[in-house]
Amino acid sequence: MLSSRKTDPFFTSLLTIAESVQEAVHYANDFKVHSVADLKEVSIKLKSYETEVDTLIHELITKLNKSFMTPIEREDILQLAIKMDDILDGIEEFAAHLEMFSLTEIDVYVQTFMDNIVKSTDEIVKAMKLLSRRKLVEMRDHAVIIKEYERICDDVLRTSIKQLFISEKDPIRIIQYKDIYEQLEDIADYCQDVANTIETIIMRNA
Template sequence: MFSSRKPDPFFIALLTIAENVQEAVHYANDFKVVTVADLKEVSIKLKNYETEGDTLIHDLITKLNKSFMTPIEREDIMNLAIKMDDVLDGIEHFAAHLEMFSLTEIDEYVQKFMENIVKSTDEIVKAMKLLARKKLEAMHDHAVLIKDYERVCDEVFRTSVKQLFINEKDPIRIIQFKDIYEQLEDVADYCQDVANTIESIIMRNA
């Protein structure tokens, strides 16, 4: 269906959005928080990533408005971009809540969530690279992996909340950590939304 001679600017734009999301999530995962000031630094940096993401979305909308033809349906391009941006917004909200609660120490469940979210964003970028090369069917395996990581996060969420109510006696910390777990579960769900959108695009275009 596609000519593979030249990268399509819309697919390149989607790849750029995906890479910005990936970079933000890796940054959040790799940063070693020791003090409340560190939390502030992370929160500010992720807000910058979110702002950059908003700019990329705006640029994509401008391209769509100016273009007569697109390689796939405009709605699919826009939906995919927005779903990826949801991941970025979610990880920024997670960092903001860590700072709001002054939580400088995270537990094994937060680490497990982040590990799988990082893997999901890596798969999203791999899928967008294939899209940029117009290899739609090859994107399917990456969508499947993203869904696998989301299922792991579902298990982590159930276990984390259960253990929180069993082991934590401080009601404030229960509220705080349950909020954090819910934030991360939402991010995992947003990654799955990207995978679902990818599969929908494959079904209609491959």
């Protein structure tokens, strides 16, 4: 069991990474796209978020390499950071593909994916705040919620692709939207990877 004392710098770093990912995902979801130029703007902004988080992870790795002791297994700290970074990389790639395909309008399935990914990042931040306060057992509830959002996205993927082949006649559009749907499901999977890592940390330390 971790002792209760002042916030550890590694936990502070993980929370900062989580909050940056959360901010980027909220930005992508909230931005109102009206033109291809807007898509370009979103893509550039998300690239800057990605660069920022890459820097944070580099600093975390440097800190891990220099530290003799860490509050939990250093592999778990690094795994959490990398899995959170995967979410941001996925969102950046999703935005890049929207720009590449010039898709200025999204459908209900894309929005449902995004809604659940946004809520997943909110839960990740809540879990990282608990970690910074060394309340490991309480993190489990948030991991369970993230997994439920991923399950919803699984259902959305099956439904969206089925409806795509039923209703869309343009083969190019089918390829584009199928790619987008699968990318978003991958991002939901990355959120679940974070939840799995959280559960591993609880198992090893609580």
